[in-house]
Amino acid sequence: MEEKFVRNMSLLAACLTVLICGSLYYLPALEVQAQQYVEKQMRARRERKEREEMLAKLSGPEFLDYMTEQARATAQELAGEQHREAVEALDFPQQLRLELPKNVSRDHVTIENHYVDRTIDITIGGAGEDYLVSYPMIGKSDHIEDLNYFQEADGGTVQLAMEQVCELSLDWEEPYLYIDFVRPKERYDKIVVIDAGHGANMPGATIGGVMEKDIDLAIVQELKRLFDAAGDETLGVYYTRLDDSDPAFMDRSGLANDTGANLFVSIHNNSYPSPTVNGTTVLYDEKKPAGGNSSMHLASILLDKVTGALGSKNRGLSKGNEIYVIRTSEAPAALVEVGFMTNPAELSNLTSEAYQKKCAQGIYEGILQALEEGY
Numbered sequence: 259m260e261e262k263f264v265r266n267m268s269l270l271a272a273c274l275t276v277l278i279c280g281s282l283y284y285l286p287a288l289e290v291q292a293q294q295y296v297e298k299q300m301r302a303r304r305e306r307k308e309r310e311e312m313l314a315k316l317s318g319p320e321f322l323d324y325m326t327e328q329a330r331a332t333a334q335e336l337a338g339e340q341h342r343e344a345v346e347a348l349d350f351p352q353q354l355r356l357e358l359p360k361n362v363s364r365d366h367v368t369i370e371n372h373y374v375d376r377t378i379d380i381t382i383g384g385a386g387e388d389y390l391v392s393y394p395m396i397g398k399s400d401h402i403e404d405l406n407y408f409q410e411a412d413g414g415t416v417q418l419a420m421e422q423v424c425e426l427s428l429d430w431e432e433p434y435l436y437i438d439f440v441r442p443k444e445r446y447d448k449i450v451v452i453d454a455g456h457g458a459n460m461p462g463a464t465i466g467g468v469m470e471k472d473i474d475l476a477i478v479q480e481l482k483r484l485f486d487a488a489g490d491e492t493l494g495v496y497y498t499r500l501d502d503s504d505p506a507f508m509d510r511s512g513l514a515n516d517t518g519a520n521l522f523v524s525i526h527n528n529s530y531p532s533p534t535v536n537g538t539t540v541l542y543d544e545k546k547p548a549g550g551n552s553s554m555h556l557a558s559i560l561l562d563k564v565t566g567a568l569g570s571k572n573r574g575l576s577k578g579n580e581i582y583v584i585r586t587s588e589a590p591a592a593l594v595e596v597g598f599m600t601n602p603a604e605l606s607n608l609t610s611e612a613y614q615k616k617c618a619q620g621i622y623e624g625i626l627q628a629l630e631e632g633y
């Protein structure tokens with residue numbers, strides 16, 4: 259019994275010796291392999307970092323062009339059927355193609371077009387930090403001035419800065435979203451730009467805690483409801499603000515100029531040292547020709563319609579060339595001073611929803627009349 263145990267132990271020791279000696283023989287080779295693996299990893303990491311740094315230095319359009327070239331080069335490297343399919347997939351008529359990350363559907367995509375600052379935000383739920391590199395956006399960079407990507411808690415936003423105001427035309431073929439950009443004039447027969455005065459830290463006249471900017475905005479929001487309800491798809495209506503923001507003057511008339519507007523209407527309210535002064539006046543550009551579809555004629559249409567709707571005192575037209583937004587608007591422009599906030603009775607009216615609605619109705623009808631007259 260004991261003898262058998264000793265014999266087994268010797269056998270085991272012999273086997274272990276062979277095994278250990280054998281491993282020692284192969285150990286240097288294993289070590290070389292491990293070293294090669296680490297070097298390869300480091301090289302890949304270095305290359306990736308270099309690529310990211312290179313991409314970060316590119317402008318938006320350059321980045322887009324680079325990614326598009328890369329996609330073409332990758333497709334060229336493929337063979338046979340795969341090559342044909344990959345090349346075909348890159349041949350699309352639209353301007354841009356975005357790819358949704360895996361497990362992300364179109365329901366997770368929201369698009370906001372900020373016309374005044376000419377940026378388009380495409381927010382993709384579930385998109386990660388490396389979205390633009392992992393799911394390259396490809397296509398042509400016309401109209402695009404810059405391209406940025408912002409990582410957020412639950413996704414990311416691709417922000418396109420456009421050279422001009424553009425509308426979007428979308429085609430979904432999941433996981434791809436194809437985008438075309440069209441100029442407002444290509445989409446609409448007529449274009450109107452509405453400007454609510456002041457905003458944010460620029461309240462305009464402030465009387466007894468009531469700020470002009472809020473009345474101006476309330477009227478514009480009523481006006482938007484009227485245009486939205488009419489749902490005329492041949493008419494494009496753009497607003498310089500629909501919230502408590504304060505676009506720069508040049509961006510206000512700039513929106514009218516950039517969209518190629520047929521007319522521009524700014525909405526304000528007045529103030530005067532004497533509380534007895536009240537009524538409606540409309541400003542126009544007296545330095546532009548007065549005949550036909552002029553700034554002056556637009557102002558007179560609006561004055562008639564607004565005083566008619568409100569029953570307010572008609573104070574006539576006023577010269578407005580000194581006002582930046584009137585002077586710089588290429589389209590016929592009118593600035594409606596609805597009423598005097600310094601007149602207590604008129605202020606009370608101006609803060610009432612019913613009066614704001616009537617005012618919006620008057621401006622709405624005036625705009626429709628002007629368009630019918632051929633503006």
Ligand SMILES: [Zn+2]
Nearest residue numbers: 455462526527
């Ligand atoms: Zn004002």
